[in-house]
Amino acid sequence: MKERVTLELPPDLHFLRLAAMAGAEAARYAASAIGMQRQDVFTHAVELAVSEVFTNAVKHRRAATPAWHVMIHFGINAGDLEVIVKDRNPHFDLDSVPSPDVDAFPEDGYGLYLVKQVMDTVTVRREAQCNIVTMTKTIRPEDAT
Amino acid sequence: MQIDQQVMKNIFVFMPRGRLDAASAPLLRERLAAGDGGNMVLDFSAVDFMDSSGLGALVAGARRLRAQHGDIKLACIADTVRRVLELTRADRLFDIYDDPEAAISRFAPEKSV
Amino acid sequence: MEFQIQTRTDGPIAIAALSGRVDAANSRQLRRQFERCLKTTNRFVFDCQALDFIDSSGLGAVVTCLRKALATAGDIRLAGVAPKVKLVFELTQAEKLFTFFSDADQALASFADQHA
Amino acid sequence: MKTLLVIKANTFDWLQAVFPDRSPLLASVCNKPLLEYLLDFAILCGSRHFRLATDMPLAKVEAVFGGGGRWGIELTYAPIRKTDDLATALQKNSRYCAGSRLLVMQGCFFLHYDKQKNYGPFMQTTAPGELLTCATGRILIHDATPLKTAPSPDGSPPPLALTSLRSIGELYRLSMRVLGRDARQYVLPGYNNETDVYIGRNVMIARSARIEPPVMIGDHVQIHKNAIVGPGAVIGRNVIIDAYSRIHHSVILDKTYVGEHLVLDRKLAGGRRLVDPGEETMVQLEDAHLLSTMRPSSRGRNRLQRLGHGLLAALLWVVLAMPYALLSFILKRQGRWRRSEAAYWVDSSGRSVRLTRVFLNPSGFCGRIAASLALDRYPLLGRVMRGDLALIGTRRLPATAANRAVIEADAGYRPGLFSYAEAEHWPVPEYDQDIVDRFHLAHQTLIYDFVMMVKVLLNKLHEETALCKSISK
DSSP states (O other): OOEEEEEEEEGGGGGHHHHHHHHHHHHHHHHHHHHHHHHHHHHHHHHHHHHHHHHHHHHTTTTTOOOEEEEEEEEOOSEEEEEEEESSSSSOOOSSSSOGGGGGSSOOOOHHHHHHHHHEEEEEEEEEEEEEEEEEEESSOOOOO | OEEEEEEEEEEEEEEEEEEEEEHHHHHHHHHHSSSSSSSEEEETTEEEEHHHHHHHHHHHHHHHHHTOOOOOESSSSOOOHHHHHTTTTGGGEEEESSSSHHHHHHHHHHHHH | OOEEEETTTEEEEEEEEEEEESSSTTHHHHHHHHHHHHHSSSEEEEEEEEEEEEEEHHHHHHHHHHHHHHHOOOOEEEESSOHHHHHHHHHHHHGGEEEEEESSHHHHHHHHHOOO | OOEEEEEOOOGGGHHHHOTSSSSGGGOOTTTEEEEHHHHHHHTTTTTEEEEEESOOOHHHHHHHHSSSSGGGGGEEEEEETHHHHHHHHHHHHHHHHHHSOEEEEESEEEEOOOOSSHHHHHHHOSSSSSEEEEEEEEEEEOSSSSSOOOOSSOOOOOOOEEOOSHHHHHHHHHHHHHIIIGGGGOOOSSSSEEEEEEEEEEEEOOOTOESSSSEEEOOOOEEOOEEESSSSSOSSSEEEOTTOOOOEEEEEOSEEEEOOOOESOOOEEETTTEETTTTTEEEEEEOOOTSOOOOGGGGGHHHHHHHEEEEEEEEHHHHHHHHHHHHHHHHHHOEEEEEEEEEEEETTOOEEEEEEEEEOOOOHHHHHHHHTTTGGGGGGHHHEEETSSSSEEEEOOOOOHHHHHHHHHSSSOEEEEEHHHHTOOOOOOHHHHHHHHHHHHHHHHHHHHHHHHHHHHHHHHHHHHHHHHHHHO
């Protein structure tokens, strides 16, 4: 079972809900195809990650650039789900984004921190003036104790 | 997003409905800032999703109120919201009730003293 | 890691105070010093009062020293081994090769008792 | 009847001090989390709802227990704060607590009960109030409505007792007691064909190894030649007991590698930590071949090895060149062959290289053949010839800061084009493969690698045919 789904969305928060819900649906599809017992945590993780990354893409939009779209790609594989988000924003380096000091309860900066927590791998690379965020999460049919 | 608001026993009770994300968080931020200090209860029974933007609004609201000797208590959070609070350890910042009434009555006697 | 020779009525005994860590970094040095001492005496007390940690190469060095001492009919007695260091001796079964004493004086005395 | 468990992080300080990386809420006795004993008990009492109120992170607990469906109950979670007392915790869960008799458990303790007894009637007819108490916790019954039936005076109450948990020693002694004496009172994990022997799934025991009851062995465990396990051994999940080692009256926690020729008698070991539960002393070992983590062995990366791997890679490169050229061309045209690049760490010093990853869709005739020949790895053979990767080694880790920390902490890292776990067909999640990889790394020689490599390739062939069969069904 391998499916590919690609969405192109305008960089506008009006489409945030659509992006996140698509993430949730892709996750649900991938999880139920493999017979995962507890889908809600998995689905929520992907929905949250897509919501955060899409928000980032919209927020860091360069005002002067001509119209472009955020591309969201879901790769639904037998053992994992891959989410790729591509935007044309200025370069950003994942490792240079500091983790929030959770003990100080800051008011923002939790976004990528959450993504790293809920997804198994997160990488960012720069290619042809695009930031390409690749996230994967493994589907475990049942982690029986 | 829509935010219902009522006052019970002198406590502001806000009830946001829908998703708390970057699209709706500014509205919550604004409403929380409009309250004149004091205490608030946020009834989350109609919120099924919250991301870091929503969380940011909550933390900002709580900080502002606490600076004015007020507080925010949360009620009826969904599992999805609970997980975000836990992952960011923000669950240490809020009292979380499973019943808005209990949250209100917890504030009320303190007010009368 | 200094070896001091104490001269007793029944002959010399070397005391080595092992302190801090005995590991790959200094186990060779321990062996070299031991062998130098072996020319003078074959009875040793390793005072481990201040020894915090021993790894397998450290343990290997101590066991090699013991074998050499035994080969010349001598012995190495260990004194004041901290419980957590002793755990490593137990785990690797090196514990069975050595006799342990609570402090250096008792370890020294044990050689005298044996002699008498 | 409902159950509320109120448990706070500070009741586990003793455990955190020794095993800071392990989730205290999953602390277990005889390979069964303490929490699961409580769930079982609540079910015996006729409780269909269980709520865990805690100030501790719940993600790991939720991953194991989920919504309680596996136990046929509804399990919910409620965050409380560090400073909350029991009254506050009850108030925060007032909706849950309302309208039903409530069994409240507070603190960190072990509850002794008997699965053969029926606790339902006892719980329904006991007057509200404190039921049992110990130094570190208590259980009580809350009920707003008065008793409908008077407590029955006759009939002795079913057995019930609390043991406080304040130290590793107490946890250890409890494990030994449950294994040696009380095993029949609880539902314990594993197959139990023989008295006092519980064995989990996917357990490999060498023919010359000895098992002496009582023994409990978790899932995915390897016991190598001439090892002796028991009497009185509790072995967790993903544990390797290497050759000639002996485990008596000891507890080995999950994900632990126990090296060769070791003796653990009346000890508790987890990862690199070794605890004497009697004296309560603890040591953290640094030697990879003793406990758990392995350092990169000097022989692992020597020139001869590299040369051997390089030559094998070159051989594969030649043999597979034609199929690769042909099939990748066809698959690309069919849109079943996509490639991307990502950075991976190549050694533990922090050097990373960008590696080509091929996503191969193994449906269709060509796709299946390509997958069974592992052609998706073909572009990386060059990296093996250049010495950046081993032909077979540990799982490649993407170059992220988190993985860097993993590599530095558990230094047995020699990324391979294939991983040893693939040869073993290790059926567990990725993070559990690592310990298998490390085990093989400690034992590897060039010949050994060659054998493992053949196994991987055979597995690939077998996997594909198995997949075809399951699809055609």
